[in-house]
Amino acid sequence: MNISRYLKNIDSLIAAIIGFYVIYLYTKYSGVGISPDSVMYASTATNIQAHGTLLTFNKTPITFFPVFYPFFLGVIQFFSRIDPITAGAVINQFLFAAVIFTSGWIMSKFLSHSIIYKWLILAAIILSPGLLEIYTFLWSETLFTLEILFFIIAYAHYLKTRSIKSLVWVGVISAISCITRYAGVTIIGTGCLMLLLDNQLILKKRVLYIFLYGCISISLLVANLVLNRLSTGLSTGTREPSITPFFQNLYYCGTVFCDWGSLSKATYPFAALITSIILLALIGILIFKTIKGQINRYENVVIAFALVYGLFIVISASISRYERINSRLLSPMFIPLLIACTSWVPDVLKLIQAKAARYVLSGVAVILMLAFEYASYQTDWQRYDDESDYGVPGYSDDSWNKSEFVVYLKQHKNLFKPGVPIYTDANEAVYLFTGMSSELLPHKFFKADVQKFYANKHFYLIWFDNLYNTELVGLPDILKNKKLTKIGAAKEGEIYLCDEK
Incomplete structure (x- = not known):
């Protein structure tokens, strides 16, 4: 051998x-x-x-x-x-x-x-x-x-x-x-x-x-x-x-x-x-x-x-x-x-x-x-x-795991009524931490998607303050076009409801 x-x-x-x-x-x-x-x-x-x-x-x-x-x-x-x-x-x-x-x-x-x-x-x-x-x-x-x-x-x-x-x-x-x-x-x-x-x-x-x-x-x-x-x-x-x-x-x-x-x-x-x-x-x-x-x-x-x-x-x-x-x-x-x-x-x-x-x-x-x-x-x-x-940067580090807003989301999932769409600037984070499905806000580049989003009269918006993706429709833009009511918040994030008649 x-x-x-x-x-x-x-x-x-x-x-x-x-x-x-x-x-x-x-x-x-x-x-x-x-x-x-x-x-x-x-x-x-x-x-x-x-x-x-x-x-x-x-x-x-x-x-x-x-x-x-x-x-x-x-x-x-x-x-x-x-x-x-x-x-x-x-x-x-x-x-x-x-x-x-x-x-x-x-x-x-x-x-x-x-x-x-x-x-x-x-x-x-x-x-x-x-x-x-x-x-x-x-x-x-x-x-x-x-x-x-x-x-x-x-x-x-x-x-x-x-x-x-x-x-x-x-x-x-x-x-x-x-x-x-x-x-x-x-x-x-x-x-x-x-x-x-x-x-x-x-x-x-x-x-x-x-x-x-x-x-x-x-x-x-x-x-x-x-x-x-x-x-x-x-x-x-x-x-x-x-x-x-x-x-x-x-x-x-x-x-x-x-x-x-x-x-x-x-x-x-x-x-x-x-x-x-x-x-x-x-x-x-x-x-x-x-x-x-x-x-x-x-x-x-x-x-x-x-x-x-x-x-x-x-x-x-x-x-x-x-x-x-x-x-x-x-x-x-x-x-x-x-x-x-x-x-x-x-x-x-x-x-x-x-x-x-x-x-x-x-x-x-x-x-x-x-x-x-x-x-x-x-x-x-x-x-x-x-x-x-x-921790390793990303959703597994302490900035997310110990985020007050993430903890708030986990504890207040009852705020969201079934059948009402949820939009967010971080749909992966919403799923990872709460198990809820949500839709990512549209990219500004795709005008048809933006118009389709603004056509919605009834939806929730989960907004993470610590994220700022300039390619997505942002909260200031949404507030100019839609009437939003804040229904929940914690440090680093808010939850809004759009309920137009």
């Missing part, structure tokens, strides 16, 4: 256990972080488990998000009999541990493998503020990031065999990722790009493989979009056009890269340039590897995904309007980008003939990496110090 075969990734296992414990530390005070998206995922999972329906808490089909992450949570709920919000912290502990171990597995397959490099990258993953943020929340990025790594492993296995069977498995993983997050199309793009650059296949076979892989990869997404269309008339929910141009999105993307690199805010003016340099460098690396006939390697699949995902986020944010580019949106790119920016270092160091120079430069590289990780640790410690006292 070759024992070394089984001990080869013992370091990855140890790192995974550390990551498991780190997520426990962050979530032990108040549990997993809950955002509006989290409530949508968890409520849909509960409906899948209990009724076999793809409905959210407000009894409408889930269309803004694809279906697999709620399904994943629903399966866990079915077997554990524990709702996703309660089980979320443990789920994320296992997912983060799996991401760390899988990353170590991938790095052990690199052509120029360096054990010190592997340890440094594993430490950087554990300490990454961006990854720790998403793995302390009930978000689909937690599962999607692991699927990206599975895709990389599956594609690398395909490169060994180039069999139809192995390519089909790559397609299956890609298909599942697309119904975990719509951004899963970047995995399809990565697979197609790598197949196109594969110089060991004749052009005709490349085209055939791309067609086969593409059809398998997109199948579940098409089915999800068709289901959404049949259910609501919309494929991906209501989407507004972008209000941020391409250059501005380059800038926002660059500010995230600066934060990931533990750079000061003084570098923000160069953020767009930093993004451009990174993306152009990734393009240059792939072109160079293709020309040299070295494209079919583990690390190049990682580099290709970092490039495709980065371009997708910047371009799509310039077309469709969603939250400003931030660390959460870019988080699936962190590990591939980290590897893409560092995997060449061991290769270059091995080319240096003089031992003294090689040792000196290796020491400098290690010191720089340790400095980066120490800066990440300081950020992590500050966040832990805050969250150990108040």
Whole structure:
């Protein structure tokens, strides 16, 4: 028996256990972080488990998000009999541990493998503020990031065999990722790009493989979009056009890269340039590897995904309007980008003939990496110090759990008569804390929805003072158009009744 075969990734296992414990530390005070998206995922999972329906808490089909992450949570709920919000912290502990171990597995397959490099990258993953943020929340990025790594492993296995069977498995993983997050199309793009650059296949076979892989990869997404269309008339929910141009999105993307690199805010003016340099460098690396006939390697699949995902986020944010580019949106790119920016270092160091120079430069590289990780640790410690006292930001922290208005809502649900619609600026919070269904106030952009709202003559309004979403119809606007009577209030919120004859 070759024992070394089984001990080869013992370091990855140890790192995974550390990551498991780190997520426990962050979530032990108040549990997993809950955002509006989290409530949508968890409520849909509960409906899948209990009724076999793809409905959210407000009894409408889930269309803004694809279906697999709620399904994943629903399966866990079915077997554990524990709702996703309660089980979320443990789920994320296992997912983060799996991401760390899988990353170590991938790095052990690199052509120029360096054990010190592997340890440094594993430490950087554990300490990454961006990854720790998403793995302390009930978000689909937690599962999607692991699927990206599975895709990389599956594609690398395909490169060994180039069999139809192995390519089909790559397609299956890609298909599942697309119904975990719509951004899963970047995995399809990565697979197609790598197949196109594969110089060991004749052009005709490349085209055939791309067609086969593409059809398998997109199948579940098409089915999800068709289901959404049949259910609501919309494929991906209501989407507004972008209000941020391409250059501005380059800038926002660059500010995230600066934060990931533990750079000061003084570098923000160069953020767009930093993004451009990174993306152009990734393009240059792939072109160079293709020309040299070295494209079919583990690390190049990682580099290709970092490039495709980065371009997708910047371009799509310039077309469709969603939250400003931030660390959460870019988080699936962190590990591939980290590897893409560092995997060449061991290769270059091995080319240096003089031992003294090689040792000196290796020491400098290690010191720089340790400095980066120490800066990440300081950020992590500050966040832990805050969250150990108040909880993970969102609906699970003390600002919500100990809110006087939330307590008031729980105790005065009898104020609401059955059959009368309830509007609010935070319908997920109303459901989470009271179990009541309510409708979100309309977005100002959708004029027809605003007119429909104002046409209502009889409704309740639950208003949270600590929220201020400028995209929604606000309380001052409503008071100008409707006569409201305050029927309840506490610190940080009020309840109004509109009863027009």
